[in-house]
Amino acid sequence: MEFLMAIVVGILFMAAVYLILSRSLLKVILGTGLLSHGAHLLILTMGGLGGAAPPVLTEGVTDFADPLPQALILTAIVISFGVTAFILVLAYRTYAEHQTDNMNLMKGNDEHD
């Protein structure tokens, strides 16, 4: 199962890298979304996919899934959610100001802004 997850995560990373290297700003942001999905799945996988029951204390259950990676993922999810919201608004403002979403055209220097 971990092997399968590793391949899925690898595909997510591949797609993320491909999208981040593209020219359109929106595709780049989609790429960061995929990248954080991959990272979160990777935490879950690297914690081990063993454990029969969800990590909730119940009578007679001894074999729990590892609760720590789940807490880490929850933290990482809200952080990447906040950052993604910020970057989306920033992309919107940048589009409004620069009139382009082409990353290659977003350049300039002091004399020529």
Next chain:
Amino acid sequence: MINLLLFPIILPFLFAIILLFFKENIRAQRLLTVIGLLISLVAALYLVATVKADGVQAITLGSWPAPFGISMVSDMLSALLVTTTILITLFVVIYSFNAIGEERERHFYYPAILFMITGINGAFTTGDIFNMFVFFEVLLIASYLLIVLGGEKRQLRESIKYILVNVISSALFVITVAYLYSVVGTLNMADISVKIAEIGQPGIITVIAVLFLLVFGVKGSLFPLYFWLPGSYSAPPIPVLTLFGALLTKVGIYAIIRTYTLFFVHDTGFTHGLLSALALLTIVAGCIGALAYFDLKQIIIYNIVIAVGVILFGAAQMNEAGISGAVFYLIHDMLIKGALFLLIGIIIYVTGTSNLRKMGGLMKTHAPLGWMYLIAAFGLAGIPPLSGFVGKLLIVKGAFEAGDVFGSIIILASSLVVLLSVIRIFVYAFWGDPTIVELPKTNRRTFRKMMMPAVALVILSVLFGVGTEWLVPYMTDATDVLLQPSIYIDAVLKE
């Protein structure tokens, strides 16, 4: 008072929350920020004294036993860095009163600074690797706001790039922590160190070490990961640039020094060899950049890159002279970069441009600025009585002891380039005939008010150099913990 080491983190956080409630009242914002930073500074100084007297301070939050809860650890290095951070922020905030403009002050400028200080101090103090990630995000999100605040065309463009680079490196941080967790099964830094020592650093740990170098190398602008820095740092206004240049990259450097002295100490031939090679390349890249530009900001920004290389080269030697040199140079560099950025901010204010070719003759009209700049420039290059000397001397000594003659020569040669690059600013801006350049009309009182914090930082950096003898016991404590991880581990996992 076992919670003392949390005060420099919690106090700025508390004041930032209070400031959120009345964003229009600029006077109260300024006053409360300064008060908050002053109280934090007192707490930080008290913390330094406590660490000096009683050794490493450690606390595990919520009274859980050590590897299970989140540990906060304050050894001498982190206590000194926390103090320096608050000190520099205080001066930058006072400088901002005149430099940043009311429009920005009205839009959460001071809360953002205080949140960033919370993140930086937290990252310096934490003893838990995932908690370090969270504090990194705290300081990064605050820095995203600071870099884009104002919403100029250029700021928007550069902050897109800055945020993208940092989002990717944050994802890489999470991935690396996941790998490390799957190998050692713990997140507490002291416990990780114990577990790695037990399994004796197999190949996978070395791979994780290199991944950490990539993650923190992006934050700390190590070659070849510094590409984002010159563009992004030239976009925000000067006080923000000062905070970034003096503090942000240093968090990355601290994280590299911490992980490479606490975790990955069993196969130093490869990991530390790689670190020192990259550090030397960083110095060369920074030197090329510092000489290439005729723009005030870019010259000093590339000097950040050079200093990153020098500090990490010292830390990579893993002997006493090298590491204590790195600690000396780290704190010196925070102070002197703060002073230099504030001074060039004043030069830009006075001349109205950051292009060296359009300046000249400032010595006739603004002599104190010239002399202060000259002192700061000599301090940066490491002229003996000033602050940069001892650190670089120890780093070169450490490199010679470790047998790295080539590296030492590059360090020494880089000092010449640093001196050349900053003296060029002095020659172009201050010498020459004042009549050929038309100065824009500036307010003499504003100039004086802006000078005060800059002069204070220059004086502090001079005291740092002159008072080396007095600082040595503190530096020795910091170096001891880095060289003997057992002190750190015993303090956290006290039986």
